[in-house]
Amino acid sequence: MSYESPIRDQLVTGGKTYRDVSSDITRPLENAPSKGWWFGFSISSVCLALWIATTAYTMIVGIGAWGLNKTVGWAFDITNFVFWVGIGHAGTLISAVLLLFRQKWRMSINRSAEAMTIFAVICAASFILSHMGRPWVAYWPIPLPNAFGTLWVNFNSPLVWDVFAISTYFTVSLVFWYCGLIPDIATVRDRATTKSRKFWYGFFSMGWTGSARTWHRYEIISLILAGISTPLVLSVHSIVSMDFATSLVPGWHTTIFPPYFVAGAIFSGFGMVLTLLVVAREVMGYKNYITTEHLDAMAKIVMVTGTMVGLAYITEFFVAAYSGVEYEQYAFFNRAFGPYWWAYWTMMSCNLLAPQVFWSRWARTTPWFLFLMSIIVNIGMWFERFVIIVTSLHRDFLPSSWVMYTPTIIEISILIGSFGLFFFLFFLFIKFLPSINMAEIKGIMNMHEGGQAHEHEHTHEIIEKGAIHGNG
Amino acid sequence: MSTNIRTKLLRKEPFMETDKLLILGVYDNPDKTYAVTKKLIAGGYKVYDVYSPFAIHGIDRVMGIKRTRLSVAAFGFGLTGIASALTFMIYASYFDWQVNVGGKPSLHIPTYIPITFELGILFTALGMVACFFIVNRMFWGKNADIMDLRVTDDLFVVAVDVKKGKGDQRALNQLLIDNGAIEVRERIKEV
Numbered sequence: 105m106s107y108e109s110p111i112r113d114q115l116v117t118g119g120k121t122y123r124d125v126s127s128d129i130t131r132p133l134e135n136a137p138s139k140g141w142w143f144g145f146s147i148s149s150v151c152l153a154l155w156i157a158t159t160a161y162t163m164i165v166g167i168g169a170w171g172l173n174k175t176v177g178w179a180f181d182i183t184n185f186v187f188w189v190g191i192g193h194a195g196t197l198i199s200a201v202l203l204l205f206r207q208k209w210r211m212s213i214n215r216s217a218e219a220m221t222i223f224a225v226i227c228a229a230s231f232i233l234s235h236m237g238r239p240w241v242a243y244w245p246i247p248l249p250n251a252f253g254t255l256w257v258n259f260n261s262p263l264v265w266d267v268f269a270i271s272t273y274f275t276v277s278l279v280f281w282y283c284g285l286i287p288d289i290a291t292v293r294d295r296a297t298t299k300s301r302k303f304w305y306g307f308f309s310m311g312w313t314g315s316a317r318t319w320h321r322y323e324i325i326s327l328i329l330a331g332i333s334t335p336l337v338l339s340v341h342s343i344v345s346m347d348f349a350t351s352l353v354p355g356w357h358t359t360i361f362p363p364y365f366v367a368g369a370i371f372s373g374f375g376m377v378l379t380l381l382v383v384a385r386e387v388m389g390y391k392n393y394i395t396t397e398h399l400d401a402m403a404k405i406v407m408v409t410g411t412m413v414g415l416a417y418i419t420e421f422f423v424a425a426y427s428g429v430e431y432e433q434y435a436f437f438n439r440a441f442g443p444y445w446w447a448y449w450t451m452m453s454c455n456l457l458a459p460q461v462f463w464s465r466w467a468r469t470t471p472w473f474l475f476l477m478s479i480i481v482n483i484g485m486w487f488e489r490f491v492i493i494v495t496s497l498h499r500d501f502l503p504s505s506w507v508m509y510t511p512t513i514i515e516i517s518i519l520i521g522s523f524g525l526f527f528f529l530f531f532l533f534i535k536f537l538p539s540i541n542m543a544e545i546k547g548i549m550n551m552h553e554g555g556q557a558h559e560h561e562h563t564h565e566i567i568e569k570g571a572i573h574g575n576g
Numbered sequence: 577m578s579t580n581i582r583t584k585l586l587r588k589e590p591f592m593e594t595d596k597l598l599i600l601g602v603y604d605n606p607d608k609t610y611a612v613t614k615k616l617i618a619g620g621y622k623v624y625d626v627y628s629p630f631a632i633h634g635i636d637r638v639m640g641i642k643r644t645r646l647s648v649a650a651f652g653f654g655l656t657g658i659a660s661a662l663t664f665m666i667y668a669s670y671f672d673w674q675v676n677v678g679g680k681p682s683l684h685i686p687t688y689i690p691i692t693f694e695l696g697i698l699f700t701a702l703g704m705v706a707c708f709f710i711v712n713r714m715f716w717g718k719n720a721d722i723m724d725l726r727v728t729d730d731l732f733v734v735a736v737d738v739k740k741g742k743g744d745q746r747a748l749n750q751l752l753i754d755n756g757a758i759e760v761r762e763r764i765k766e767v
Contacts, residue, residue: 122629122730247668256668258677265690272694276701283705290720291629291728310709311718314727316626318712320636321644325708328650329701336697343690546730547630 115208115548118392122546125393129540130292132388134301137535140387145531151524158517159234167237169514176497176509181235182347183489184519187372188228188526189270189344190365190485193337194373195221196277199284200333203326209401211544212393215288216384217377218281219539223529224376225274227522232270234518262346269343276336280329283322286312287543341369348492355435355496360423364416368488371409371455374402375481380530382475384539393540396469403468406481407459413488414456435496443508444495451491454484595764598624599745600723601734601752602759606632609732612755614638616734621748622741624765627723627733646711650704657699661692723763735763 120128132138137145162169172179195217202210233239245267247257257264290312293305312318345365348356358364378399385394424436439448458480461467467477494509533539603609610632616623623639626632665688669675674682709715723733734752738745752760 126729247664255675256673258675259665259669259691260677260680260684260687262690265694268691268694272698275698279701279705283708286714287630287728293720294722294725294728306720307717309720310714310716311720312714312728313720313722314627314629316628316632316635316639317641318714319628319631320641321646321708321712323631324644324646325650325704328647328704332650332654332697332700336694339690339693346690543630 115212115395115397116393116545117395120392120549122549125542125545125549126291126295128389128393129288129538129542129545130295132534133292133536133538134295134297138387141531141535144527145535148524148527148531151521152528153521153524154517155230155521155524158514158521159230161514162234162518163239167235169512171510171512171515173507173509175500175505175507176494178235178497179490179494179509180511180515180519181231183486183493184522185228185231185235186344186365186489186493187486188224188231188522190341190369190372190489191376192221192224192228192273192277192373193341193366193369194377195219195224196273196280196333196337197370197373198377199280200330200337203330204334207401208548209398211548212390212540213377213381213398213402214544215281215284215537215541216380216534216539217373218277218284219530219533219537220373220376220380221277222274222281223526223533224373225270225277226529227526229270229274230522230525231518262343262350265343266347269340273336273340276329276333280333283325283329284541284544285537286310287314287322288538288541290314291542292538338366341366353496354429354431355439355492357432358420358423360416360419364413364420367409367412367416368455368485371406371413371459372481372485374406374409375478375485378402378406378474378478379482382471382478384534386471388534388539390540393545396471399471399474400465400468403462403474403477406477407462410455410459410481414452417452417456431501435499438499439491439495442495442499444491444498447487447491447495451484451487454480455488458484595766596624597738598723598735598763598765599738599748599752600759600761600763601736601755601757602724602761603732603734603756604730604758605756606630606732608756609734610635610638612752612757613734615751615755616736616748619751620742622737624735624737627727627735629728629730629732632732644711646704646707649707650700653703654696654700656703657696658692660699661695662688665691721765 116125132141170180195214198210198217199214202214233242236242245257245264247259286309289305290309293302293309296302296305342362342365345361349358349361351357381394381402382399385391421436421440424432427433439445458477461477467473498509499506601612603612606628609626609628613623613626613635617638617640626635626639628635666683670683676682722728723735724731727733736748736752738748742748749760
């Protein structure tokens with residue numbers, strides 16, 4: 105009936121029972137938050153306040169509060185936007201693409217990765233709104249009948265495509281995330297000891313009973329949502345890349361952009377997933393659910409996508425040289441050896457060279473080292489967008505327009521503040537929602553006859569090792 | 577149905593003829609739940625539903641649940657999304673108000689592909705999930721009619737409708753217990 109592949113170690117360790125899973129994962133929801141939680145939440149709240157203040161300042165004063173000039177019209181704002189959208193991609197990759205590939209290890213990380221997607225897209229959208237300068241007219245890219253003589257938006261513009269792509273991505277991710285949450289919200293509802301918890305989790309569980317008929321439909325819609333999210337996630341970053349690729353700016357006008365951006369997005373997203381989960385498994389005591397095997401698998405994806413991105417960097421260089429177009433050649437020469445050389449080499453070393461350490465199993469399974477690497481990946485991917493945007497723009501076709509770009513304190517504060525926004529939402533998430541998908545985890549524990557996992561160590565060793573499990 | 581149980585039930589609350597009398601077998605393991613469901617159906621009992629904390633693979637086939645048509649609905653919604661996006665863009669940019677942007681053609685289907693694709697996905701997801709909630713009669717704030725508080729935690733419940741199908745409760749009890757039930761209960765479900 106099913107094929108048990110002995111490739112992987114157990115996905116859930118520690119001889120857990122179903123009840124253990126429920127109580128371990130709902131512990132943060134049912135108890136007062138720990139000191140560590142308050143510490144992290146306070147810091148992110150402070151950063152969030154900074155974000156609110158500086159974004160409000162930008163809206164009052166205008167884009168003049170930023171270091172932009174006539175030549176460099178996009179810099180920190182769009183860098184941060186692309187950075188945050190990219191972060192989001194790992195969540196969809198884990199929940200959708202890995203579901204289609206039947207990668208069972210995704211199950212203990214998909215919930216938090218999807219939450220990360222949603223919060224990252226919120227951060228990204230905030231940059232789009234603020235970079236418009238007049239956010240109160242942010243509805244203009246939406247094709248609405250209007251007072252300007254039925255002047256519709258230009259459907260040929262990638263910026264309009266982007267509006268549709270990002271909003272669809274956000275909506276579908278939210279729906280997917282919520283559908284996945286319903287059975288777990290019901291678990292919290294049925295364990296609830298306080299009135300308010302019973303009411304709120306009861307309200308959002310939509311009367312979930314765990315009936316086989318519901319589960320049957322639930323499995324089908326999960327599969328279809330995964331099936332449509334997979335091309336969606338690829339399309340979103342492809343469209344983001346077309347914001348650049350369809351222009352005529354040397355260094356942007358590149359056909360390699362869509363796959364290169366998608367690989368970069370997955371790379372940076374896994375960087376952020378590692379940052380979050382290496383800490384979360386430690387602080388929240390989820391080491392039996394997010395095992396070193398999970399870290400190992402994620403590190404492998406980081407290495408593969410990092411190398412793909414590195415290949416794209418080198419290909420771009422080669423194509424520029426080979427094209428014989430002097431503007432292209434200059435743009436790339438200027439990236440590596442011009443005034444922003446430090447940004448370029450930061451990007452190269454963080455994204456191409458650093459992940460090569462993951463050829464070693466020690467590097468893939470040592471949490472503190474992975475945390476360090478994940479920060480390096482985040483920095484590298486932020487610099488990638490900075491390099492693409494700023495170094496391509498700051499040398500205009502007209503040499504009299506050549507300038508340097510320096511961010512103002514406001515822009516730096518908004519960047520720091522956006523991390524505040526992201527972590528603020530993430531801390532609320534781990535406090536109020538089960539951050540590991542309990543229903544799916546219970547499904548892969550597969551406790552056969554006996555009920556207690558440790559009573560039948562021998563059979564379990566063979567059965568639970570299955571990477572391909574069940575009769576899917 | 578033994579009259580003994582029937583009188584007991586009658587004393588507690590009125591038992592309408594339309595109500596279902598469910599016998600619940602409570603299990604602690606998905607394999608046992610699967611096996612007993614198979615045996616019950618083979619033995620001619622009417623399995624009303626099986627409740628579990630997670631999806632038990634294959635139990636839908638054992639219970640004879642027909643494959644849901646939600647996927648067909650999803651496809652329909654997808655087509656609707658694609659058709660509406662294309663129709664709207666062609667209408668807006670060609671028929672309603674042409675705008676000359678750099679002398680480019682007003683009607684240019686290839687550049688409509690991204691938005692058409694995105695709206696196809698959006699309609700599919702929202703429409704399908706809405707249908708999912710409708711067919712399951714799920715809505716915000718609904719009171720859950722759960723068979724056991726722990727059915728969302730670590731227990732599995734097989735509910736047998738003894739008014740439909742075979743009604744031999746003594747044999748049913750024995751069958752449920754012999755297959756590892758940790759508890760057998762009864763419950764009246766108003767329809």
